[in-house]
Amino acid sequence: MKFVDEAYIDIAAGDGGNGCVSFRHEKYKEFGGPNGGDGGRGGHVFAVADPNLNTLVDFRYSRRHEARRGEHGMGSDMFGAAGDDIVLKMPVGTIITDAETGEVLYELLAPGEMITIAKGGDGGFGNLRFKSAINRAPRQKTPGWPGERKSLKLELKVLADxxxxxxxxxxxxxxxxxxxxxxxxxxxxxxxxxxxxxxxxxxxxxxxxxxxxxxxxxxxxxxxxxxxxxxxxxxxxxxxxxxxxxxxxxxxxxxxxxxxxxxxxxxxxxxxxxxxxxxxxxxxxxxxxxxxxxxxxxxxxxxxxxxxxxxxxxxxxxxxxxxxxxxxxxxxxxxxxxxxxxxxxxxxxxxxxxxx
Missing domain, CATH: 3.40.50.300 (P-loop containing nucleotide triphosphate hydrolases)
Known part of the structure; x- marks a missing residue:
């Protein structure tokens, strides 16, 4: 296999789900309280050092990596599910730098080492969060936070004695x-x-x-x-x-x-x-x-x-x-x-x- 020791990738963690505005609708209860749930967090992007890999060639052909966004909140006090995380397997000895600034962000030095290279966004708040003694029927909600997006340079340095x-x-x-x-x-x-x-x-x-x-x-x-x-x-x-x-x-x-x-x-x-x-x-x-x-x-x-x-x-x-x-x-x-x-x-x- 051809030895590839440099690659550029774009990663995007998942956005958080939006909060929900909802109220209870029950028989014989004219004014139900708020029950809008929070949105789920977006999926994280992890990198793990795989001792079975010795090249970055896979990232030459797959440059874009995106985690799923969190689900939106729903009524009946239901919170949105978190987005699925993704794990990128890289050879031991990979150095991860910011492609724009050249700053070294992470290094994978030990087999099995796992790091978070992009965090998913937190979910937004539903109106259930805004209920208080003076605000019995809140109609506020917040959108989910965006996940981190990065352009990265991967560089492999051979680990030899x-x-x-x-x-x-x-x-x-x-x-x-x-x-x-x-x-x-x-x-x-x-x-x-x-x-x-x-x-x-x-x-x-x-x-x-x-x-x-x-x-x-x-x-x-x-x-x-x-x-x-x-x-x-x-x-x-x-x-x-x-x-x-x-x-x-x-x-x-x-x-x-x-x-x-x-x-x-x-x-x-x-x-x-x-x-x-x-x-x-x-x-x-x-x-x-x-x-x-x-x-x-x-x-x-x-x-x-x-x-x-x-x-x-x-x-x-x-x-x-x-x-x-x-x-x-x-x-x-x-x-x-x-x-x-x-x-x-x-x-x-x-x-x-x-x-x-």
């Missing part, structure tokens, strides 16, 4: 296919990957993490060049970035160090916080280099690149070095998960007094 970053043909798709259950398209031409691929990497029983492969970046991506700029947002929620570098490019005159620095520059231009994320260097395609030349080539690359973080040397094609990389990634991701779940330190000024 690890993001693969690199130039086209750096070997990202080969790597994700080698270490996970993902089966991306792999070919020897640039921009083979046209949409993000998610893969689950199994380290052991109940030990796994999710890795995302996005289209390769080129210089100028932060300004819209190439395909990768469309998907840089998917790296913003990852815990770790793996910078995949082709250490043995086919084209003569191509400097892997210059390419690596260009990618990092694009990250910084796009988002400083993304640039500041933990980033590991993964030198790929060792199988293309003679065994006796590897050490010198890698040493020269690291020295010129001046990279101070972890460096891994692998061949995604032959899986050489992949096992140690997987174990290191899992340990890093697990450590971050534990740190995120740790309770925050309580300021001593607001700590509860002890019994002693």
């Amino acid at each position: 690890v993001g693969l970053l690199g130039m086209p043909n750096a070997g990202k798709s080969t790597l994700i296919a080698a270490i996970s259950n993902a089966r991306p398209k792999i070919a020897d031409y640039p921009f083979t990957t046209l949409h993000p691929n998610l893969g689950v990497v199994r380290v052991g029983p109940e030990q796994s993490f999710v890795v995302a492969d996005i289209p390769g970046l080129i210089e100028g991506a932060s300004e819209g060049a190439g395909l990768g700029h469309l998907f840089l947002r998917h790296l913003q929620r990852t815990r770790l970035l793996l910078h995949i570098v082709d250490i043995a490019p086919f084209d003569e005159g191509v400097d892997p160090v210059a390419q690596a620095k260009a990618i990092v520059a694009e990250l910084k231009k796009y988002d400083q916080s993304l640039h500041d994320k933990p980033r590991w260097l993964v030198l790929n395609k060792l199988d293309m280099i003679q065994q006796d030349q590897r050490a010198a080539l890698i040493k020269d690359f690291v020295k010129r690149y001046k990279f101070k973080g972890p460096v891994f040397e692998i061949s995604a094609l032959t899986r050489e070095g992949c096992e140690s990389l997987i174990k290191a990634i899992y340990l890093h991701v697990k450590t971050q998960q534990v740190a995120e779940q740790a309770p925050a330190e309580v300021d001593p000024r607001f700590a509860e007094p002890s019994d002693s």
